[in-house]
Amino acid sequence: MELFEKKFDPELYKTDFHWKEGDYDVYRSCHWSAPGCHDSCGLLLYVKDGKLERVEGDPNQPYNRGRLCMRCLNLPEACNELWDRLKYPVKRAGERGENKWERISWDEAYDIIVDNVKRIQKEWGPEAICGMIGTGRNVCWQNPLICYAGFGSPNMSFGFLSGDCCMVPRTSLAFCVCGDLPVVDASQFNEERWDHPEYKYPDVVLIWGNDVIKSNGDGFLGHWIVDMMTQNGTKLIVVDPDLTWLASRAEVWIQPRPGVDSAIALAMTNLIIQEDLYDHDFVDKWCYGFDELKERVKDWTCEKAAEIAWCDAEDIRKAARLFAAAKPGALQWGLTTDMRVNGISEAHCLMSLNAICGNVDAAGGNYLAREVYNMNLAYLCGYFENLDVDIRAKRLGNDISPMHQFGLSSTAASDVVLQAIECGEPYPVKMLWFQGCNSIANMAAEAPRVYDAIKKTEFNVVVDYCITPTAVACADVVLPCAMSPERNQLRTWWTPLRQSTRVVEYYESKTDEQIILELGSRLNPSAWCDDKGNPLKTDIDLLNVRLKEGGVPEDFAGLQQMVYDWPDQPYRRYEDGKLRPDGNPGFNTPTGMIELYCTTLEAFGNDPLPHYEEPPESPISTPKRFEEYPIVLTTGHRSFEFFHSEHRNQTTMREFHPNPRVRIHPETAAKYGIEDGQWVWIENQRGRCRQIAWVTEAMKPDCASAEHGWWFPETEGAEPNLFGVFDSNINNLTSMMVVGETGYGAPYKGLLCKIYPCTEENSKVMPSEQVTRLGGWDYDRVEKLAMGGYKYE
Amino acid sequence: MNNDYGLFINYEYCTGCHTCEVACKKVHDLPEGQYGIVLCEDGPRKNINGKWELTYMPLPTHLCDFCADRVKEGRLPSCVHHCQSGIMVYDTLENLAKLAKDHPRSVIFNTQE
Numbered sequence A: 001m002e003l004f005e006k007k008f009d010p011e012l013y014k015t016d017f018h019w020k021e022g023d024y025d026v027y028r029s030c031h032w033s034a035p036g037c038h039d040s041c042g043l044l045l046y047v048k049d050g051k052l053e054r055v056e057g058d059p060n061q062p063y064n065r066g067r068l069c070m071r072c073l074n075l076p077e078a079c080n081e082l083w084d085r086l087k088y089p090v091k092r093a094g095e096r097g098e099n100k101w102e103r104i105s106w107d108e109a110y111d112i113i114v115d116n117v118k119r120i121q122k123e124w125g126p127e128a129i130c131g132m133i134g135t136g137r138n139v140c141w142q143n144p145l146i147c148y149a150g151f152g153s154p155n156m157s158f159g160f161l162s163g164d165c166c167m168v169p170r171t172s173l174a175f176c177v178c179g180d181l182p183v184v185d186a187s188q189f190n191e192e193r194w195d196h197p198e199y200k201y202p203d204v205v206l207i208w209g210n211d212v213i214k215s216n217g218d219g220f221l222g223h224w225i226v227d228m229m230t231q232n233g234t235k236l237i238v239v240d241p242d243l244t245w246l247a248s249r250a251e252v253w254i255q256p257r258p259g260v261d262s263a264i265a266l267a268m269t270n271l272i273i274q275e276d277l278y279d280h281d282f283v284d285k286w287c288y289g290f291d292e293l294k295e296r297v298k299d300w301t302c303e304k305a306a307e308i309a310w311c312d313a314e315d316i317r318k319a320a321r322l323f324a325a326a327k328p329g330a331l332q333w334g335l336t337t338d339m340r341v342n343g344i345s346e347a348h349c350l351m352s353l354n355a356i357c358g359n360v361d362a363a364g365g366n367y368l369a370r371e372v373y374n375m376n377l378a379y380l381c382g383y384f385e386n387l388d389v390d391i392r393a394k395r396l397g398n399d400i401s402p403m404h405q406f407g408l409s410s411t412a413a414s415d416v417v418l419q420a421i422e423c424g425e426p427y428p429v430k431m432l433w434f435q436g437c438n439s440i441a442n443m444a445a446e447a448p449r450v451y452d453a454i455k456k457t458e459f460n461v462v463v464d465y466c467i468t469p470t471a472v473a474c475a476d477v478v479l480p481c482a483m484s485p486e487r488n489q490l491r492t493w494w495t496p497l498r499q500s501t502r503v504v505e506y507y508e509s510k511t512d513e514q515i516i517l518e519l520g521s522r523l524n525p526s527a528w529c530d531d532k533g534n535p536l537k538t539d540i541d542l543l544n545v546r547l548k549e550g551g552v553p554e555d556f557a558g559l560q561q562m563v564y565d566w567p568d569q570p571y572r573r574y575e576d577g578k579l580r581p582d583g584n585p586g587f588n589t590p591t592g593m594i595e596l597y598c599t600t601l602e603a604f605g606n607d608p609l610p611h612y613e614e615p616p617e618s619p620i621s622t623p624k625r626f627e628e629y630p631i632v633l634t635t636g637h638r639s640f641e642f643f644h645s646e647h648r649n650q651t652t653m654r655e656f657h658p659n660p661r662v663r664i665h666p667e668t669a670a671k672y673g674i675e676d677g678q679w680v681w682i683e684n685q686r687g688r689c690r691q692i693a694w695v696t697e698a699m700k701p702d703c704a705s706a707e708h709g710w711w712f713p714e715t716e717g718a719e720p721n722l723f724g725v726f727d728s729n730i731n732n733l734t735s736m737m738v739v740g741e742t743g744y745g746a747p748y749k750g751l752l753c754k755i756y757p758c759t760e761e762n763s764k765v766m767p768s769e770q771v772t773r774l775g776g777w778d779y780d781r782v783e784k785l786a787m788g789g790y791k792y793e
Numbered sequence B: 001m002n003n004d005y006g007l008f009i010n011y012e013y014c015t016g017c018h019t020c021e022v023a024c025k026k027v028h029d030l031p032e033g034q035y036g037i038v039l040c041e042d043g044p045r046k047n048i049n050g051k052w053e054l055t056y057m058p059l060p061t062h063l064c065d066f067c068a069d070r071v072k073e074g075r076l077p078s079c080v081h082h083c084q085s086g087i088m089v090y091d092t093l094e095n096l097a098k099l100a101k102d103h104p105r106s107v108i109f110n111t112q113e
Helices: A075-080 A104-124 A141-151 A166-178 A222-234 A260-273 A280-286 A290-297 A302-309 A313-325 A345-358 A403-406 A414-423 A447-456 A469-474 A512-523 A537-548 A556-562 A597-601 A623-628 A651-655 A668-671 A767-772 B019-028 B067-071 B078-082 B093-102
Strands: A018-021 A025-029 A042-048 A051-059 A091-092 A101-103 A129-132 A179-186 A204-208 A235-239 A253-256 A329-332 A365-370 A431-435 A459-464 A475-478 A489-491 A496-498 A633-634 A661-665 A678-683 A687-695 A703-706 A749-757 B005-009 B036-045 B052-060 B087-090 B107-109
Touching: A018 A329, A025 A204, A025 A496, A051 A075, A051 B019, A051 B078, A091 A104, A101 A537, A104 A129, A104 A431, A104 A459, A104 A475, A104 A512, A129 A141, A129 A687, A141 A431, A141 A512, A166 A179, A166 A345, A166 A403, A166 A597, A179 A329, A204 A313, A235 A313, A253 A313, A260 A290, A260 A302, A260 A313, A260 A345, A260 A661, A290 A345, A302 A313, A329 A345, A329 A633, A414 A447, A431 A469, A447 A469, A447 A767, A459 A469, A489 A537, A496 A556, A512 B087, A537 A556, A623 A749, A623 B087, A651 B019, A668 B087, A749 B067, B019 B078, B052 B107, B078 B087, B087 B093
Parallel strands: A129 A431, A204 A235, A204 A329, A235 A253, A431 A459, A459 A475, A633 A703, A661 A687
Antiparallel strands: A018 A025, A025 A042, A042 A051, A091 A101, A091 A475, A179 A365, A489 A496, A633 A749, A661 A703, A678 A687, A678 A749, B005 B087, B005 B107, B036 B052
């Protein structure tokens, strides 16, 4: 039950799909992208005279029960008043970087793309074309599908996200260890939500390195944690170098040095075993390799972990005891775990800790989340159906590690794609298809290096709703895509199955589904037909193919009338064979158990047990570098206003958050002569960027937390300024090519830097000019892919 | 406006998400720099008892009319409707006083002229 029931008038808030209300047409829909989000909340769209006038949260959608965040409330502005929204397809009129464009028709745009695709296929092979995607946008099956079924290429990649370190490392590890991905159970898997008869609130949620009320990762609405607190008194343990609001409300807040969390997880696991606090019944029946885990962690005292992590041993002890006593407890993990070279092992530490406490697939613990109806609207959509075994074998990165080789990767490895562009190994990449992806503003590590690379390819297309820095830098054609209310789309990640409907239009923009269907049909008509061989004509035809493929009982029109479809999801599926394809009880692993000692990792030649690894650049790994760069840096500090690099071109969001900010402790600020609110340079040997100092006691001393995703659409788009994309770009400081031994995980969180005030004297050349006109900065690049244990100096 | 009504906020669970501010700006069509409700922040600061203070509190401004038009139609004030933590209640001052008794760290705003 909600703490305070919101009484919504059922006469005003109907359960129909569509109704009239005065001059308005009202539609029940859900938001996904564009703009992007990890959630997909229920919306009421109020449309008048063909224009989206107002949005309200849908009280009758149990997913969000009427609530909305500031970004969805601003959807009418995003659709109607976005700065310089793209209205028509354009082609490049000047040189790359000049930001000169000429309006063209869709037919001409498709002709240009088809000509180039065919030319590149012929000259270099289809594998020379690579799709580029950003997280949390509903292009996660459309972009792969156009690559596989349109271009005939196996390469769809994460936009130069080094180590593919967004969810995929955790997912791959979780598949090895337990066969599925565990997500906190906030009752989101059943329509009755908190009132579901089997649901139990967690006693304790362990929030590990994520500010979930802002980030909402893994299709989880962060404020569900607040619901647990208000409705049940659920307690929190937070592990974070920064005092998030959740940390301020936690029973225990552990404040580690960024990058070393696995030391803490190992110590907690050890203490729970030594003090005999683990779930004997679950461990005996369902965990494999407990004795080996016990042996592995036995030297990890809380004192040892505390020394490494610069935190308090007593806090680690308290956290371990509180978490083990919780029945159930739940682990809220996230991106942080992926963003280290030992991300795979850190994920293994956390999986093991959670498993021995008996929380996996338990109500109120961690549910093993699958796409609704076991649909496949993700990175492998169409992969096996459209590509033969020879071309699949060419996927970039397939041979870098057994984890990639044996099918646990679902994308081309980002670092290998960069290597392919830079030096043609193992083969050249000549065309990039950016759909929902603004690489150099956002996820590309070592952004100036990636900028150089994307300018080199022969032909590039960007599909987006505005001209982005990535488009200016390298695009030859830019296609305008529709916003969420302008789009017929599906949401299958995780439950319920949701629809969103095209209720308004914007000039000549098209939906991502329309774009891939129209382009795909020109390139490879036979792949864009229904099961009777009839060509698909509309986006809805394409969606119906997907629904049919997933065995969904209704078609898109049927789903619209239902608004959403929420099939029941049972608990403890491992007990009665619902997790394994063979129908036997157990988890979907070789042993049928959660593998604390992981036989799959062993077979791959990786460490079968969790271990600790110091970040490649740190006070311990590189003490000399630490003398010059004495601040430990973490990147990607989240904000309510933005989804990654999006929302910078919405007046209301910039009103609340005009400039990028870096968080530092008052003592640290004083040491380096920094005042709150002042522009500062953040610098290391690879480059520098500027953000505004946010001096706060919340941040761990001698550490800093910087924002990512910044560009300034209000400034000049042409180079050298390039929307100021490098001026505040924290990825001027990160690295490509230094990844974990599996190829997964990269050090975006846990770097070294120095910070000093900006002055007129030291600000004469801004980073965007430095990168676009002066060749960037001098430093030793790690030229080739380095997997595991890379040593600097 | 019904003069007996007020706005209750259980601010212990306000996360500072800005939803109320934007919900209000949109429904009243307020230009840049204008607000019907403003989020205030206290902290972060370590208290002498060793616990952390980080408290958010939305404060209705003189532009707040409790969404009189919406309420007349039978809707909730937009901030109450959309509040992500679900900690805002619009009701009679009498009922809200009772509610406040049971909920530590709560306030009641009476913004009428």
